[in-house]
Amino acid sequence: MDPLEIRMLHRRIDLLEQIVEQAGLADQVRFRPNADPAPDDPVRGGFGPIAGGRIRVPIPRPGDPAPFDLSRLNKVQLQAALHDLAAERTRLESMESLIKQQMELGGP
Amino acid sequence: MTLTVTPADGRAVAAGGQPVALGRTPDIDFSPAARRPPGRGLRLLLVGFQDQDNLGVRYLASAVRHYGHTSDIVTYEDDPSALCARVAAEQPHLVGFSLIFQYMAPSFGKVVAALRAAGYRGHITMGGHFASFEPAEVLDRMPGLDSVVCFEGEATLVEILEHLETGRDWRPLAGLAWRDADGRPVVNPHREPIADLDVLPLPDRADVDYEQQSLPTASMLGSRGCPWNCSFCSIRPFYEAQGGKLRRLRSPAAIAAEMADLYRRRGVVAFLFQDDDFLATGRRAKSWALDLAREIAATDMAGQVSMKMSCRSDEVDEATLRQLRDLGGLTHVYLGVESGDEESLLHLNKQLKPQSHFKAADVFRRLDLSFDFGFMLMEPYSRFHNVRNNIEFLEQFVGDGWTVATFCRTLPYAGTPLKTQLQAEGRLLGTDFEPDYNFLDPRLDIFYDWMLGAFRVRNYTDDGLCHILRALQFELHLNVAGRRPATPGEKAYGRHLTSVCNKVACYTLRGALDHVESHTLGELQADPSFLVGLTEHEARQEQRLTDETLAFYRSFRRDVGPDPARLPGGFQRSWTVAELTEIAAPDL
Numbered sequence: 001m002d003p004l005e006i007r008m009l010h011r012r013i014d015l016l017e018q019i020v021e022q023a024g025l026a027d028q029v030r031f032r033p034n035a036d037p038a039p040d041d042p043v044r045g046g047f048g049p050i051a052g053g054r055i056r057v058p059i060p061r062p063g064d065p066a067p068f069d070l071s072r073l074n075k076v077q078l079q080a081a082l083h084d085l086a087a088e089r090t091r092l093e094s095m096e097s098l099i100k101q102q103m104e105l106g107g108p
Numbered sequence: 109m110t111l112t113v114t115p116a117d118g119r120a121v122a123a124g125g126q127p128v129a130l131g132r133t134p135d136i137d138f139s140p141a142a143r144r145p146p147g148r149g150l151r152l153l154l155v156g157f158q159d160q161d162n163l164g165v166r167y168l169a170s171a172v173r174h175y176g177h178t179s180d181i182v183t184y185e186d187d188p189s190a191l192c193a194r195v196a197a198e199q200p201h202l203v204g205f206s207l208i209f210q211y212m213a214p215s216f217g218k219v220v221a222a223l224r225a226a227g228y229r230g231h232i233t234m235g236g237h238f239a240s241f242e243p244a245e246v247l248d249r250m251p252g253l254d255s256v257v258c259f260e261g262e263a264t265l266v267e268i269l270e271h272l273e274t275g276r277d278w279r280p281l282a283g284l285a286w287r288d289a290d291g292r293p294v295v296n297p298h299r300e301p302i303a304d305l306d307v308l309p310l311p312d313r314a315d316v317d318y319e320q321q322s323l324p325t326a327s328m329l330g331s332r333g334c335p336w337n338c339s340f341c342s343i344r345p346f347y348e349a350q351g352g353k354l355r356r357l358r359s360p361a362a363i364a365a366e367m368a369d370l371y372r373r374r375g376v377v378a379f380l381f382q383d384d385d386f387l388a389t390g391r392r393a394k395s396w397a398l399d400l401a402r403e404i405a406a407t408d409m410a411g412q413v414s415m416k417m418s419c420r421s422d423e424v425d426e427a428t429l430r431q432l433r434d435l436g437g438l439t440h441v442y443l444g445v446e447s448g449d450e451e452s453l454l455h456l457n458k459q460l461k462p463q464s465h466f467k468a469a470d471v472f473r474r475l476d477l478s479f480d481f482g483f484m485l486m487e488p489y490s491r492f493h494n495v496r497n498n499i500e501f502l503e504q505f506v507g508d509g510w511t512v513a514t515f516c517r518t519l520p521y522a523g524t525p526l527k528t529q530l531q532a533e534g535r536l537l538g539t540d541f542e543p544d545y546n547f548l549d550p551r552l553d554i555f556y557d558w559m560l561g562a563f564r565v566r567n568y569t570d571d572g573l574c575h576i577l578r579a580l581q582f583e584l585h586l587n588v589a590g591r592r593p594a595t596p597g598e599k600a601y602g603r604h605l606t607s608v609c610n611k612v613a614c615y616t617l618r619g620a621l622d623h624v625e626s627h628t629l630g631e632l633q634a635d636p637s638f639l640v641g642l643t644e645h646e647a648r649q650e651q652r653l654t655d656e657t658l659a660f661y662r663s664f665r666r667d668v669g670p671d672p673a674r675l676p677g678g679f680q681r682s683w684t685v686a687e688l689t690e691i692a693a694p695d696l
Binding site: 076077079080083084086087090091094095097098101102105 | 509596597600601603604607608611612615616619637638641642644645648649
């Protein structure tokens with residue numbers, strides 16, 4: 001392997017360790033070299049200025065992210081996901097109704 | 109005349125097989141003139157589960173004190189060591205057990221046996237609903253007992269003590285069951301109930317810690333009995349067995365005087381009426397309730413105290429409840445809903461339709477009263493469509509979160525018409541202490557077993573969302589001295605949390621019911637993974653909601669003023685937990 005590539009990999013690993021330490025996630029995050037990388041989350045500003053725009057460093061989060069490939073899930077897992085979605089929908093609708101009621105009442 | 113009973117069913121029959129004749133009118137005089145100086149009689153310990161103040165035990169304690177006997181109340185514990193030590197030290201002449209919950213009978217039996225094993229030789233007796241209906245079974249299963257006090261116990265207990273004190277034979281006393289020389293249970297004629305409840309001494313509350321409660325809350329009893337004939341309930345059979353009126357009322361003035369005394373001397377501001385049915389029935393009951401409200405309004409309690417009552421949905425009349433709220437401080441109602449399915453309501457002989465429930469709930473909303481309700485999602489004759497209707501009913505009834513949806517199934521308790529019916533049909537299973545049955549479709553047994561596990565914490569424990577949200581709703585609607593009323597925003601947020609809790613539960617229930625109905629028994633038994641997944645889903649949602657609810661509850665309580673270091677009081681004292689291991693209240 002090109003020595004430059006090796007140095008870049010070293011630097012990437014150092015940065016990752018530093019981020020994990022700073023976030024206090026060292027005990028929670030396990031790196032699995034053979035696993036797919038987690039999808040980046042642009043909403044959370046996943047790339048940031050850390051690597052100067054050249055090396056993309058995802059912000060590590062505890063646990064595995066939800067896989068996008070739904071064919072990996074069995075029927076029970078899919079059903080469970082639907083249950084959670086239904087509960088979330090219930091929660092959001094209730095909160096929306098609460099906020100609308102408050103807006104109708106007026107206030108500061 | 110003593111009578112033998114058939115141990116199989118505990119019914120009292122004369123030796124010749126004739127039915128029991130009712131006993132004589134009690135000759136116990138509870139008037140002030142009959143009062144004996146304290147400390148000159150016998151000593152007794154009354155042991156009971158201290159739930160909702162256990163007014164039954166407190167009325168008994170006052171009755172025997174009226175006759176000069178010394179009585180202490182002891183909280184029932186599964187571990188008998190503390191009771192044994194106290195009995196050994198004090199050597200009371202009589203130990204009386206108050207058995208409220210049928211399922212606790214085996215546990216009470218162990219404590220009785222432990223007392224005897226520890227060498228106690230005094231009289232041991234037991235009373236309560238189950239013991240009254242099944243005295244022969246109780247005597248058979250608890251050899252350490254000397255007697256069972258059947259039905260209303262004040263006069264009978266006083267008479268036992270009088271006879272023990274004077275060395276007379278107590279066995280012929282009306283209202284008692286006992287064992288003959290051959291060990292066979294004998295049930296004497298029942299004692300007629302006390303006709304005028306106002307003659308009874310007020311319940312002894314000396315050891316209740318009202319002053320230490322953040323919301324000093326007392327249970328009250330304004331009446332005894334209920335004339336309705338619901339098939340799952342033993343209240344009417346209990347009072348019917350004694351003869352006399354099916355519902356007796358105390359005078360409103362006497363009730364208000366007891367409340368005022370608790371308010372002024374003990375600082376009680378919340379009164380939970382434990383009457384079987386506060387508004388049963390008709391104009392007479394409404395007039396009585398309104399008289400009580402006027403009595404309260406005429407004292408310094410006006411606008412300073414809150415009260416809770418229980419009733420049926422077809423007794424909810426807006427004009428009456430408005431006056432009870434404005435004059436008497438009514439803020440909370442316990443509604444006997446039982447079912448939202450028309451067929452199940454027929455099976456339960458409830459004699460009303462689901463529309464009554466909706467109308468009643470609309471009245472509560474208009475009057476801004478909190479309420480909670482009893483609900484049996486399943487009963488012995490339930491089919492899939494009945495359960496489905498009930499789930500739909502719950503969503504419509506309380507989907508807005510006005511109160512939390514709780515649910516269980518009907519149990520055939522002792523003395524109920526339902527137990528007799530299931531017995532006649534050959535469907536009664538389980539033990540005398542824990543009666544049981546199977547549903548008509550065995551897949552509903554699988555659904556019920558799943559439901560019991562999936563909603564165990566939510567529905568049946570003090571840590572569960574049902575209890576926490578009911579207590580929260582109760583407090584959000586309180587209007588008592590020394591507490592800021594909840595703001596509309598706080599009430600709305602409480603409803604939001606409750607609404608999510610209810611809808612998630614209904615979704616989970618429906619998902620399980622659909623799954624169970626669309627599979628064969630064999631498939632369901634072979635692969636439980638779907639139901640397991642639903643349980644996990646419900647648990648995740650409940651945990652999140654519990655965290656949110658407790659955070660809001662703590663913040664609300666800090667804000668409204670009561671000292672958080674004090675004992676809970678309030679709604680905590682009005683609810684019965686199903687398991688002794690679960691009585692630890694959430695840390696609010």
